[in-house]
Amino acid sequence: METLGMHRRLALGASPAILLLWILAVTVSATKHDVGGKKGWAPDVNYTEWASHERFFVDEWLVFYYQKGMYDVVQVNATDFDRCSAENPITKWNRGHSYAFHLEKPGHYYFICSNGYCYHGMKLSIVAEEATPPAPAPELSPASSSGSFPFTQSLSFPVFFTIATSLAGIF
Numbered sequence: 249m250e251t252l253g254m255h256r257r258l259a260l261g262a263s264p265a266i267l268l269l270w271i272l273a274v275t276v277s278a279t280k281h282d283v284g285g286k287k288g289w290a291p292d293v294n295y296t297e298w299a300s301h302e303r304f305f306v307d308e309w310l311v312f313y314y315q316k317g318m319y320d321v322v323q324v325n326a327t328d329f330d331r332c333s334a335e336n337p338i339t340k341w342n343r344g345h346s347y348a349f350h351l352e353k354p355g356h357y358y359f360i361c362s363n364g365y366c367y368h369g370m371k372l373s374i375v376a377e378e379a380t381p382p383a384p385a386p387e388l389s390p391a392s393s394s395g396s397f398p399f400t401q402s403l404s405f406p407v408f409f410t411i412a413t414s415l416a417g418i419f
């Protein structure tokens with residue numbers, strides 16, 4: 249979400265080409281939530297407290313960062329969440345040092361760490377809300393599409409034009 253503000257500012261007074269760049273940037277940078285903030289996925293962090301400051305929507309990502317080889321991320325149901333039981337995992341991940349989980353549907357999601365760490369607070373329960381409709385696209389004035397391009401300072405016209413036309417080819 250933080251990045252949106254910047255893109256929106258970029259889009260102000262934008263030519264269609266800049267708008268295209270903006271659309272691409274927004275499409276590529278889906279919102280992700282770093283579970284636990286700076287503390288990551290570790291014992292003795294209050295994830296209820298952390299989650300209470302976030303809002304989760306469908307199509308966003310939860311990213312668990314943890315100490316390699318120490319912890320895992322097990323998605324469980326409500327019963328097993330309460331019991332701290334990893335016996336019936338829905339999904340399970342313990343490789344590398346991070347795990348990105350895609351919130352595909354609205355509803356409750358429950359995660360714990362196995363090997364007893366759940367009892368040390370490594371449990372997260374969240375609710376993913378239905379995605380909000382995208383903000384209406386800024387109106388394009390027909391004149392600007394054929395007129396002069398407002399350039400950003402960092403891009404010369406040929407470079408910018410090349411990027412814009414190659415992007416246009418993608419769509």
Ligand SMILES: *[C@@H]1O[C@H](CO)[C@@H](O)[C@H](O)[C@H]1NC(C)=O
Pocket residue numbers: 294295296297300
């Ligand atoms: C975690 O934070 C929540 C909300 O602030 C609080 O109700 C709960 O008691 C805390 N849990 C622990 C184990 O401190």
Ligand SMILES: *[C@@H]1O[C@H](CO)[C@@H](O)[C@H](O)[C@H]1NC(C)=O
Pocket residue numbers: 325326327328336
């Ligand atoms: C969670 O899964 C266990 C084992 O399959 C099952 O006994 C339990 O009823 C399930 N709980 C919910 C809330 O679905």
